[in-house]
Amino acid sequence: MKKVLSISAIAFLLGGCSFAQHHNQTEKPKTGNQSNTIQSTANNGDNGLTLQSQYFNKVQKGKGHNTIENPANILALVNKDNYLPSDYAPKDLVRPNVAFSFGNADVEKAHMRKEAAVALAKMFNDAKKDGIILYAASGYRSYTRQMSVFKDEVDNSGQKQADQAVAIPGSSEHQTGLAMDITCQSEQFLLTDHFGEDKEGKWLMDNAHKYGFILRYPKNKINITHYEYEPWHYRYVGTKAANVMYQHDWTLEEYFEHVKKI
Structure with a gap:
């Protein structure tokens, strides 16, 4: 999902991300007004390094990957090793009260799970107070839609590039309803690597x-x-x-390597 402008960029814009990803976060967190923080449903315990067992993946092992049996888990680790069931769809999808890059169209990707949608709206509103205007580009994506996105990437760029750039159906975080691709006007509302250098992208990282x-x-x-x-x-x-x-510059994978189950 990029813009520089590979064919993948077009797939990004149509379906949002679900492709490969990455970014380094080295700055220490800023101590802001804690009242602006949305509270988590997960109880991470002392220093956040303990976590209740319900927030770990419960999986059924299979050939090549595991299938997550508790897909509604807010901390579900979805990746190339852990897939969501093909029939999973969140039951609490809502449209976040934010600006979308595609306007007011009532489409699948304009939705998120309710808790995430409320947090996204708070983040976008606070960003605006800092002079940062953000646009949501792609949220929830069904298993069926992901199949189309992946097939298009294979047809356009080949299997190897598709495996690196687009999530295989079932392994996309967009299916959780907890992910959102975000863009800005200076990027012409596209999903580009350069977004990380824009003031909008930097604000989000911080x-x-x-x-x-x-x-x-x-x-x-x-x-x-x-x-x-x-x-x-x-x-x-x-x-x-x-x-x-x-604080630790961890990915979700690294987080689960360090957090202790209670």
């Missing part, structure tokens, strides 16, 4: 954790996420987990 979002696919973590850098792809995990990951 502040998204305060609202429970993480940059899911950082630039220096491709060997961990196994996806390309996606400075536009933000995933909701709740503020407690997001702050821990921000």
Whole structure:
């Protein structure tokens, strides 16, 4: 999902991300007004390094990947090893009260799970107070829609590039309803690597954790996420987990390597 302008960029714009990702977060978190922080549903315990067992993946092992049996988990680890069931669709999808790059069209990708949608609206509104205007580009994406996006990428760029750039159906965070691709006017509302250099992208990198979002696919973590850098792809995990990951510069994969189950 990029803009520079590979054929993948077009697929991005049509379906939003779900492609590879990455970005390095090295700055220490800022101590802002805690009243602006959306509270997480997850109880991460002392220093955020303990986590109740219900927030870990429960999986059924299979050939090539695991199938997540608790897909509604707000901290579900969805990646190339852990797939959502093909028939999973969140039951609490709503349209976030934010501006979308495609206007008011009533389409699938204009939705998120309610908790994430409320947090996204708070983040966009606070960004505006800082002179940062953000636009949502792609949220929820069904398994069926992801199949189309992946097939288009294979047809346009080949299997190898598609595997790096687009999530295989079932392995896309967009199916959780907890992810949102974000863009800005200066990028012509496209999803581009350059977004990470824009003031809008930098604001998100510095502040998204305060609202429970993480940059899911950082630039220096491709060997961990196994996806390309996606400075536009933000995933909701709740503020407690997001702050821990921000403080330690961890991906969601690394978070689960360090957090202790209680």
